[in-house]
Amino acid sequence: MTDPVVARSRKGATRLVHASPLASSDTEWRYGYRVTEPGRTALDLATNLPFAEAVVSLDSALRDPQEHGPVVPGSDEADKTVLTLDQLDEASRRRGAIRAHRRFGTVRSFVDGRSGSPGESLSRVVLNERGWPPPVLQQPFVDKWGLIGYADFWWPQFGVIGEFDGYVKYSQGNYLKGAAPADAVVAEKRREDRLRALPEVRTVVRWMWSDVTRAERLDGLLAAAGVRKAR
Known part of the structure; x- marks a missing residue:
């Protein structure tokens, strides 16, 4: 107060x-x-x-x-x-x-405000603290069929897309938009396949809350995906 x-x-x-x-x-x-x-x-x-x-x-x-x-x-x-x-x-x-x-x-x-969730916001803080280069947020990607979607994080210099996966993404109604959880998982898999098929995308790396709260795990995922630290 x-x-x-x-x-x-x-x-x-x-x-x-x-x-x-x-x-x-x-x-x-x-x-x-x-x-x-x-x-x-x-x-x-x-x-x-x-x-x-x-x-x-x-x-x-x-x-x-x-x-x-x-x-x-x-x-x-x-x-x-x-x-x-x-x-x-x-x-x-x-x-x-x-x-x-x-x-x-x-x-x-x-x-x-482009951070799409608390997990994405906290991920940005951890990325900054750990010396990773700042990603582009909510980058749109398209292919010959149209808009694929918006990537949570995008490092164009490395060709790496980063995605934060919280449980609510596959469980809460405002994320599911009427779809069943199983259908949401399948749709996300197809979306990722389309992203990986783009010539500018080398790989897609995903992380969860447990990786953000244990920063060394996030470090390992990003390094394995080919992202290089800024310092």
Whole structure:
């Protein structure tokens, strides 16, 4: 919580109260509660959370669920308010000088709404920390039959596509879009076959949560696929 009246922040058993000024434009009413608006909320997350958690949160806030196809009506994604970097920057200007300004700048320069999931966002953080070259995000690929799809990660200099596979991709309705899990697996296999057949694609490498949380495993997968570290 943020309280513009108290002199210092305090942490209780059930809540953390930040002593911080709030302009009238920093807040709005949602579901009967006064809350910070999206830009101010994102600013607070960027300056208070650890880097990886801040990136995951802000990538999600910036992500437009409509960008790569329709969303399931009535889902959380369908009702989402998409944050823009302009809103984030405006919230920063209203807030003025803050002790965590450098931290905010680091997060601000790294976040990217093209990351398609929390797993992809965390993967980007780990790739950066481990010295891997930055990939192109959501690169579209086409063949003679049309659009194949968007690759999570693409290293054109190595001809390598990277794909993060979370369990929800084959289990939750907003990812399945009405298909059965088995059909989704078959469709993904056919998609990968089409990608591998492209002359610019040398291979496709996949990883899961367990590979991201144990970074040495992700290192091994990328090295085996032919990606070379930037440093």
